Amino acid sequence: MRCEQARQLFDAYLDGELSSSLMTELSAHRVRCGSCRRELALMEVTGRVLQLGNDPVRLGGDFTDRLLACVDTRSFFRRRLARRVFYFGAPIAAAAALTFVILAGLDRTPRSMVLGVKVERPPHISAPASEESWQQVDKQLRDDGIIYDPASPLVSWLDDVEKDAHDAATPMLDRQPADLTVLQMLQLLDDPNPRTPVDGVQEAPTPTESPFDDGADEIEDL
């Protein structure tokens, strides 16, 4: 056995974990090698010195009394009480919260009333807050094919609305009704003046706005 091999066994030897055959090998090497013998002896004596002997300092005699003065024994009772309250109270509170959530969650299917017709609103569409939002809803409903279900009473009503809007808009607008959104159609229907332009369509000036109005009045007076 060489010194490097012997040194690798030192820890196992000091921990008493060496097998008998390796112990014999190490002992044989120890007899022959002064360096390993000295190193091993140093470690053995180090272990013994660390194990034995009193510590140079000791705790003060009144340590226990001082420590007990810091311990509030009433807090033990309070902690035990708090734990019991927690053990019994927490499950009850959790059950109550769960019941509330379940009850509140029932019948949460989104619904809306459109002109007296109760329709199911798709859950992913929330109530629109502006005209742009209504247009998005309109587009989405078109894309989804929800409005154009021929069996729906809402669709037949919207068809009528579209037809009326087309009739009202055709004289002044050169547009196909399919190009108008439902919102534009509703705007046209609600408008008291059917000649009001819709979104960027230029209208010809009316006769009352003519620069020759005054002259015409004079001719009539004559």
Added chain:
Amino acid sequence: MESGNALTRESERLLIERARKGEAPALRELIDHHKERLFAFIWRMVHDHHEAEDICQDAFLKAFASLDTFSSEFRFSTWLFTIGYRVCLNRLRRKRPVSSEIDFTTFASGDAPESPETVESADVAELRNVIWNTVDQLSPPQRAVVLLFYRQGLGCPEIAQILQLPSATVKSHLHRARARLRELLAATPGLDTQEDRNRRQEAV
């Protein structure tokens, strides 16, 4: 690991049951059983009497505050040492050790009763001094492992529980600590062998 007459597992369990109810005599018994060993371990870690006492007190208070969470599958001493070691490490991290600091309380060790074991030759006293100085140069985890292994006589699994490290890591710390001790002691001038001295005399 207890000082004085050791507590059996059953008597320790009963004692902790009483301590949980806040019975002062049970708390006193627990303190008296563990305080000296815990203090010795902590003092070897921090080398300051007042700080060691402070940490010791802190460890007991923390242990009592969370006594309800203590699992009786462990020894109370293991749990207490774990808390003490954590508090100790926190203090060491917060306050870096200053080499010039002297703990004057070490000079007032006349209070400690001197047993026949402490009456030793100058050689042994010198060797003890050199070895402890060498131990003080180890890193805190290595020092803790050496102290728990040699001073408290604990095995690697129990040290692993206290330091909250895997058992293999504890073993590795112990081996490295020994290697470092070998290295430092070999470089100490006073620890040369008789052979070395004879060789030097012959050369002169």
